[in-house]
Amino acid sequence: MKNIIITNFTDPVCIWCWGTEPVFRALETHYPDQIEFRYVMGGLVDDIDNFADPGNGIDAGSDGANAQIVSHWLEAAQQHGMPVKPEGFHLFSKEFPSTYPQNIAYKAAQMVDPLKADALLRRIREATLTEAKVTSDPDVLIELASDVGLDSAVFMSALKSSEAQQAFQEDLRQTQKAGVDVFPSFLIRNAEGGDVLLRGYMGFADFQQAISSLTDGSMIPTEVAPSATLLYTLLDKHPRLAFEEVYRAFDFTSREQTHRWLKDLIDTRLLEKEAVGPSYFIRKGM
Structure with a gap:
């Protein structure tokens, strides 16, 4: 068991979750082999026509949300530095109104090959935010699963299964139980079971402070020269x-x-x- 477990409550198409990727790379290198990362799918958008995020100017439903989302994403990217491709972005439509399929895809990947599930989550993020792919389309999800080495036929069967749906519903229950109402959020737990919940986008210093507090100052980041x-x-x-x-x-x-x-x-x-x-x-x- 690692000294620290970070459970990331997330959604595969969340822009601030994408922005957390550099922070996680810093945690991996500055705390080598000391942190375990886990992911819980929180389901950001059930139906875009019933979704509103007025604080970020997203409220136009399937007819106009794509343009609003791109605007928000570009603003966010200016802050966290991760790439975004606005050209051709058309994630939401009447046919594909939800991000739940991407969440379920992660759970399906865990069923097929747990060691490749995190790679699929990353690939879905890339395809959504930097390639303008409609990643709620099952055909696209199967293509992305193949990209990370998952057997297409086996993954397709898992994606359509009631077991993957049920696993996602369990993640939703876990998200609610943890009191998470914003993505990303992070439950950081030490080996003794002590924990702290960080809500929203966090920088490396925020994690460093939480880890130090949970380990009585015994876990400190190492210096990492370019190599x-x-x-x-x-x-x-x-x-x-x-x-x-x-x-x-x-x-x-x-x-x-x-x-x-x-x-x-x-x-x-x-x-x-x-x-x-x-x-x-x-x-x-x-």
């Missing part, structure tokens, strides 16, 4: 990393230093670069 070897190890687990994730994972002095460091690795073909708007992803080179 191609460590980056490759991170890419073994997360094959496609956004620039912001790399920046947060290591102790760079600035984003400019990060760009220069990555450019050297890209120029020597140790990494491949994939542009997304003003930012980019990197993956292992040939």
Whole structure:
């Protein structure tokens, strides 16, 4: 058992959950092998025509919510740094009004291969936020499952099963029981069962403070100098990393230093670069 368990109450298409990815990369590198990450599906949008988030200007239903959501996402991306692709975004419609299918897909993946479920969750986030795919479409979900190595036929069967639906309903009950009413939220628990719930988007310093409090100051982050070897190890687990994730994972002095460091690795073909708007992803080179 790890020293700390972080349970992330989330939804696969939540923009601030996407923005938490760099924070999690920083936690992975600065607290190596000390934290276990778990995910509970919270179901952000049951039906877009009955959904309203007036604080973020989202209330137009299937007829106009897509444009409102893109506007909100671009504003959020300015704060958390993760890439967003607004061109062609059309996630919600009368045919596909909900994010529940994406949540159920994660539970189906856990049934098929628990070791690949988190990879599918990540892939759904990428496809939704940076590729403008309609990830509530079962055909798209099956394609994404195949991308992360899940057997398409087995996954499709699980996706359609009552067991996956029931597992998602259990996650919804767990979310309600925990008192979670905003995504993301994080239940941080120590080995003795003590815990604290953080609501909303949090930075690395917020987690550091909570972890220190729960461990009486015994768990402190290590220094992590930029290292191609460590980056490759991170890419073994997360094959496609956004620039912001790399920046947060290591102790760079600035984003400019990060760009220069990555450019050297890209120029020597140790990494491949994939542009997304003003930012980019990197993956292992040939």
